[in-house]
Amino acid sequence: MASKAATSEESAGKGMLMKADAIADAFRTEVKMSLRACTRPPKLVGILSTSSAPSRSYAMFTKNQCEELGVEFLLITSGAAKSNELGEGEGVEEAIIEANEDESVDGIMVYYPIFGVQQDHYLQQVISPVKDVEGLNVKFHYNLYHNVRFIKPASLLSTVSTPTVAITAVSDNSPPGTVKSILPxxxxxxxxxxxxxxxxxxxxxxxxxxxxxxxxxxxxxxxxxxxxxxxxxxxxxxxxxxxxxxxxxxxxxxxxxxxxxxxTDGPAARRYYPHxxxxxxxxxxxxxxxxxxxxxxxxxxxxxxxxxxxxxxxxxxxxxxxxxxxxxxxxxxxxxxxxxxxxVTVLMLLRNLLRLRHYNELLKES
Amino acid sequence: MASKAATSEESAGKGMLMKADAIADAFRTEVKMSLRACTRPPKLVGILSTSSAPSRSYAMFTKNQCEELGVEFLLITSGAAKSNELGEGEGVEEAIIEANEDESVDGIMVYYPIFGVQQDHYLQQVISPVKDVEGLNVKFHYNLYHNVRFIKPASLLSTVSTPTVAITAVSDNSPPGTVKSILPxxxxxxxxxxxxxxxxxxxxxxxxxxxxxxxxxxxxxxxxxxxxxxxxxxxxxxxxxxxxxxxxxxxxxxxxxxxxxxxTDGPAARRYYPHxxxxxxxxxxxxxxxxxxxxxxxxxxxxxxxxxxxxxxxxxxxxxxxxxxxxxxxxxxxxxxxxxxxxVTVLMLLRNLLRLRHYNELLKES
CATH class of the missing domain: 3.40.50.720 (NAD(P)-binding Rossmann-like Domain)
Structure with missing residues (x-):
C-alpha cells in the first residue's frame, strides 16, 4: 500500500519528489560524529500524556532514532497515555518539573497537542531553557524574532532579555564567549x-x-x-x-x-540588529x-x-x-x-540536544 | 442615561447590587498610604498600539486613576493608536523593550487584545518579570498554579523555576528573606x-x-x-x-x-505544596x-x-x-x-506596581 502510494505520487507530475530521507542522512552523520566525541551519551526524556495515536507513533519514532544513534531516550508516560482511567494530560506538568530538576537529564521534549494552544504554551515555558531541545521557550523565539544569533550561555539562566545590539557576526561561527541561540x-x-x-x-x-x-x-x-x-x-x-x-x-x-x-523602529539612537x-x-x-x-x-x-x-x-x-x-x-x-x-525535524532536535548539553557544561565550568 | 440604567438595574430583583466602587475605595486608601512612604512617585508606562476604542478608554481610566493617586503615568502610543497610516500593533514590541531597559520605569502594562491570543501571549513574556504589573509572566502563573505564595526576590531574574517545596508559611506574612509572588x-x-x-x-x-x-x-x-x-x-x-x-x-x-x-502526584518522595x-x-x-x-x-x-x-x-x-x-x-x-x-483590577495593578518597585530595590541592594 505504501509503495503503491509512493509510485502513484512519483508519477503524479514532472517535478521532483524530494523525500526528507536524503536531507536527514546528512544531519544524521553530523550528529553521529558529535556523539563520538561525548564521554557519556546524552539523555533525552520524552513525555507522552495523551491517548493520541499520532503522538504515540511520533514518540516511538523519536525513540528509534535516538537508539539508532546512541542517544539515551527515556519515555515517560502520564495521564491517558499511562492508563485509560486517567485524564488527557494528567501529570504532564509534574513530569516536566521532575525532568527539569533531574541532573542526569540533558533534554526534554513533550508530545503536543495536549490541552489546547494556550495551556500548551504555558507548559512549553515550564521546561527549563537549558533543556528545551524543541526550542519553544519565549527566550529562543525572542532571539529569533530579533535576529540575535549568538548568545552568552549565562543568558539561558536569566529572565533579562538578550541585548539586541551587543554582538555582531559576519559568519556562521560564534564570536568568542558566545554560542549559537537555539532555534525551534x-x-x-x-x-x-x-x-x-x-x-x-x-x-x-x-x-x-x-x-x-x-x-x-x-x-x-x-x-x-x-x-x-x-x-x-x-x-x-x-x-x-x-x-x-x-x-x-x-x-x-x-x-x-x-x-x-x-x-516604527523607534528613536534613531536605539540600534537593533537588522531584522x-x-x-x-x-x-x-x-x-x-x-x-x-x-x-x-x-x-x-x-x-x-x-x-x-x-x-x-x-x-x-x-x-x-x-x-x-x-x-x-x-x-x-x-x-x-x-x-x-x-x-529532518527530529535530527534538529538531537542537534539542539547536543548543543544544550555543551552549553550546560560551559555553565557548570564558569 | 447612565443613572437611568443604574436605576432599572437596581430595581431588577431582590438581591443586592454590589458596585465595585466601595471595594476599590478600601484598596485606594491602602495604595495612598503606601505612596506616602515613597521618596519618588513610581512610574507606570502604558502601551497602546491599536485603534480599539475600549482599549483607549481603559488607558484613559488607568491614567486618571494614577494621576489621582500620585503615580506617574506615561502613555506610549504606537501603530494604529498613533496614526491611521500604521498597522494594528506596529511597534508595540519595541516599545516594551525600551521600557524594559529604561531604569526610570517601574512598571509596564500593555492594552490587549492586539494580535490574537498566541502572539499576545508572546508579548506578555517579553515584559521583564520585574516590571510585570499585570502579573502575566509564566513565572507568576507557575507560582500561582503550584500555590507558591512567597518567593525570593532574586528568583524574578532567573529562569530556574521557584522550588515548590522550599518555603512554607502559616499566615499572610512573608517568611524572612521572601516576598509575596505577584498575582495576575x-x-x-x-x-x-x-x-x-x-x-x-x-x-x-x-x-x-x-x-x-x-x-x-x-x-x-x-x-x-x-x-x-x-x-x-x-x-x-x-x-x-x-x-x-x-x-x-x-x-x-x-x-x-x-x-x-x-x-498523579508522582513518587511519594517528591513533595509539592498542597495545590x-x-x-x-x-x-x-x-x-x-x-x-x-x-x-x-x-x-x-x-x-x-x-x-x-x-x-x-x-x-x-x-x-x-x-x-x-x-x-x-x-x-x-x-x-x-x-x-x-x-x-478593583486597576488598584491591584497599582498594588503590584508598588510591590515590584520594592522588590527591585531589594535586588539592587543585594
Whole structure:
C-alpha cells in the first residue's frame, strides 16, 4: 500500500519528489560524529500524556532514532497515555518539573497537542531553557524574532532579555564567549530543507542567503508559521505570511516602498540588529502564490489544499501538515515537492540536544 | 442615561447590587498610604498600539486613576493608536523593550487584545518579570498554579523555576528573606471582591478560607479563567471550571472520592505544596450551577448569558465580561450581584506596581 502510494505520487507530475530521507542522512552523520566525541551519551526524556495515536507513533519514532544513534531516550508516560482511567494530560506538568530538576537529564521534549494552544504554551515555558531541545521557550523565539544569533550561555539562566545590539557576526561561527541561540526544530528543519534544495544561495553573504526569493508561508502560529516567516525574512527573503484572516509581508529590507521603518523602529539612537519588519499586505493569496518561488503550507486541516493552478511554474513546495496541504497534481507546477519534513525535524532536535548539553557544561565550568 | 440604567438595574430583583466602587475605595486608601512612604512617585508606562476604542478608554481610566493617586503615568502610543497610516500593533514590541531597559520605569502594562491570543501571549513574556504589573509572566502563573505564595526576590531574574517545596508559611506574612509572588490582576481582583462580600471566611486558617464553597468559573483562558479556578481551589474551594467544550473540577482536597492524587502526584518522595488537582467532570453546566454558591462568568461574547433559572437561590454572581454575561433578572436568584470588577483590577495593578518597585530595590541592594 505504501509503495503503491509512493509510485502513484512519483508519477503524479514532472517535478521532483524530494523525500526528507536524503536531507536527514546528512544531519544524521553530523550528529553521529558529535556523539563520538561525548564521554557519556546524552539523555533525552520524552513525555507522552495523551491517548493520541499520532503522538504515540511520533514518540516511538523519536525513540528509534535516538537508539539508532546512541542517544539515551527515556519515555515517560502520564495521564491517558499511562492508563485509560486517567485524564488527557494528567501529570504532564509534574513530569516536566521532575525532568527539569533531574541532573542526569540533558533534554526534554513533550508530545503536543495536549490541552489546547494556550495551556500548551504555558507548559512549553515550564521546561527549563537549558533543556528545551524543541526550542519553544519565549527566550529562543525572542532571539529569533530579533535576529540575535549568538548568545552568552549565562543568558539561558536569566529572565533579562538578550541585548539586541551587543554582538555582531559576519559568519556562521560564534564570536568568542558566545554560542549559537537555539532555534525551534520545525522552522529550522524547513530552512535546512530549503538550503538542501538550493533555495538558499551560498554565494551570498551569511545571514542574507535567501535574498531575492519570494516565499509564501501558510500558517501563522507561534510554533511554526510566525517564527518561520521571521527566520526567512531575517535571511533576506521577502515573505508573505498567510493565515485564515489576513496576509502580512515580512521583510528586513528597509528600501522597499512599503517599508515605514523610520517611524516604527523607534528613536534613531536605539540600534537593533537588522531584522524583519511586518506590514499588512493588500494582495490575495492567489496573487502572492503567483509570484512565490517557494510555498510552505502547515495548515492542520485535512480539507485544506493549496490550488495547483495558483502556483508559479517551477516553484518549490513544502508540506508541513500531517494531512497533505497540496493537491495530488502539485508537481505539474512545482519543480521540487517536499511532502514532509518530520525526519529532518527530529535530527534538529538531537542537534539542539547536543548543543544544550555543551552549553550546560560551559555553565557548570564558569 | 447612565443613572437611568443604574436605576432599572437596581430595581431588577431582590438581591443586592454590589458596585465595585466601595471595594476599590478600601484598596485606594491602602495604595495612598503606601505612596506616602515613597521618596519618588513610581512610574507606570502604558502601551497602546491599536485603534480599539475600549482599549483607549481603559488607558484613559488607568491614567486618571494614577494621576489621582500620585503615580506617574506615561502613555506610549504606537501603530494604529498613533496614526491611521500604521498597522494594528506596529511597534508595540519595541516599545516594551525600551521600557524594559529604561531604569526610570517601574512598571509596564500593555492594552490587549492586539494580535490574537498566541502572539499576545508572546508579548506578555517579553515584559521583564520585574516590571510585570499585570502579573502575566509564566513565572507568576507557575507560582500561582503550584500555590507558591512567597518567593525570593532574586528568583524574578532567573529562569530556574521557584522550588515548590522550599518555603512554607502559616499566615499572610512573608517568611524572612521572601516576598509575596505577584498575582495576575484580574483573578486577584475577583478574589478580593469575594473576600469583601463574605465568600471567604476569615475564621478559617490562612490559605483555606474558601473551604466549603462551591464555585463555578465560566471561561478557562490562561489570563482569567484557569488562574482564577486554581487560586480559588488553592484557597480551599471546590471549583467547576467550564469552557466551551468541557467542565473540569479543581480541588486541593485529596480525600474527595474523585481524587487520584496517589497516581498523579508522582513518587511519594517528591513533595509539592498542597495545590489544586484537576479532574474531568461528568456533570452539565446546569447541574454545576444548581449547587454553586458563587458563579463567575468571563465569556467575551455579548450573546452569552447564564440562565437565571439555573442558579442556586441566594448565590453570589460576578460578571467579568465587558458585555454582561448574566440575564437582567439575575438578582431574582442571586443574593449579591457584582456587575463588574474593573475598578478593583486597576488598584491591584497599582498594588503590584508598588510591590515590584520594592522588590527591585531589594535586588539592587543585594
Amino acid at each position: 526544530c520545525t522552522p529550522l528543519a524547513i530552512v535546512k530543507c530549503l538550503e538542501y534544495v538550493g533555495v538558499y544561495n551560498k554565494i551570498l553573504k551569511y545571514g542574507d542567503r535567501a535574498y531575492g526569493k519570494i516565499i509564501t508561508v501558510i500558517n501563522r502560529s507561534e510554533v511554526v508559521g510566525r517564527p518561520l516567516a521571521a527566520l526567512l525574512a531575517n535571511d533576506g527573503a521577502r515573505v508573505f505570511s498567510a493565515d485564515i484572516d489576513s496576509i502580512q509581508e515580512y521583510t528586513k529590507r528597509p528600501s522597499l516602498p512599503m517599508s515605514r521603518n523610520s517611524e 524583519h519588519v511586518v506590514h499588512p499586505c493588500g494582495q490575495t493569496l492567489e496573487a502572492c502564490l503567483g509570484v512565490s518561488d517557494v510555498v510552505i503550507s502547515a495548515v492542520p486541516n485535512a480539507s485544506y489544499k493549496v490550488p495547483t493552478a495558483w502556483l508559479k511554474d517551477g516553484c518549490v513546495c513544502v508540506n508541513v501538515a500531517s494531512e497533505k496541504n497540496f493537491e495530488k497534481d502539485v508537481r505539474e507546477k512545482a519543480s521540487i515537492y517536499l511532502p514532509s519534513v518530520g525526519k | 490582576c484580574t483573578p486577584l481582583a475577583i478574589v478580593k471582591c469575594l473576600e469583601y462580600v463574605g465568600v471567604y471566611n476569615k475564621i478559617l486558617k490562612y490559605g483555606d478560607r474558601a473551604y466549603g464553597k462551591i464555585i463555578t468559573v465560566i471561561n478557562r483562558s490562561e489570563v482569567v479563567g484557569r488562574p482564577l479556578a486554581a487560586l480559588l481551589a488553592n484557597d480551599g474551594a471546590r471549583v467547576f471550571s467550564a469552557d466551551i467544550d468541557s467542565i473540569q473540577e479543581y480541588t486541593k482536597r485529596p480525600s474527595l472520592p474523585m481524587s487520584r492524587n496517589s497516581e 489544586h488537582v484537576v479532574h474531568p467532570c461528568g456533570q452539565t453546566l446546569e447541574a454545576c450551577l444548581g449547587v454553586s454558591d458563587v458563579v463567575i462568568s468571563a465569556v467575551p461574547n455579548a450573546s452569552y448569558k447564564v440562565p437565571t433559572a439555573w442558579l442556586k437561590d441566594g448565590c453570589v454572581c460576578v460578571n467579568v465580561a465587558s458585555e454582561k454575561n448574566f440575564e437582567k433578572d439575575v438578582r431574582e436568584k442571586a443574593s449579591i450581584y457584582l456587575p463588574s470588577v474593573g475598578k
